[in-house]
Amino acid sequence: MASNVSGQLLWELVKGHNSFVRKNLHGNIFSAEKGNLYAKHSYKYSGIVNSQAVDIREGATGGVDISVKRAKTVSKPASAVHKVTSKKGARRAIAAVRKQVGSYRPDLQSAAVARVSAVHRALRAKAAKK
Template sequence: MSSALVWQIVRAHNSFLKTGLHGHKFSAEPGNLYNKHSYKDSGLANANSVDVTLENDTLKVSTGRTKTANQPKKSKLVQVIKKNARRALSGIGKHVGSVRPDLKQGAQARAAALAKSLRVKKATK
């Protein structure tokens, strides 16, 4: 199925759809970096989706593959990044920039926020 057809089917009714104040629609689906309910940002409809998550103190970057979109197990490429935050952001920018340049800034922002949450606060005297 094409991405456009999948979006037409799931855009009105899916479990990830959240409605905010004043009718704004948000999405909590995996692969949606900006949490906007739109075709461009959708992780369900686009085969080339990008997701940045945190697992066991490491950053994981998942990208979709268009060649294997019909094979769910092979359709995601997962990279685990154990570098320091600055190098991780650089690597994520290069990787996501080659897959989806329009999502590069969002992926780096999400990774920076996750890396900041890992940082241990120094004790004050």
């Protein structure tokens, strides 16, 4: 988003009206936006309004894509996200993400590790049943 607008103001503007909000029957409100590792609809975990956000998804070639939003280039959306694909094994990818996210946003470290392990578990080939 624009660098001359604070993230808190942006959150107040978009928190009730964005296309990523998912409400369920039990009153829980979730979010499907990129950069929201916990999938909770809150300012702290939002990838849209925070200048520092982390996103972990399945890569196109079978690895794990780790995207980090750069705080310096928030006003330039095309160059604001730095994306790295990890094709290492699960343990090495988890260690790399733990180190990178731990220094970038320590509050998201456990969620990032859980997301990497879930993506690796989903990428694993299942044995055929006889």
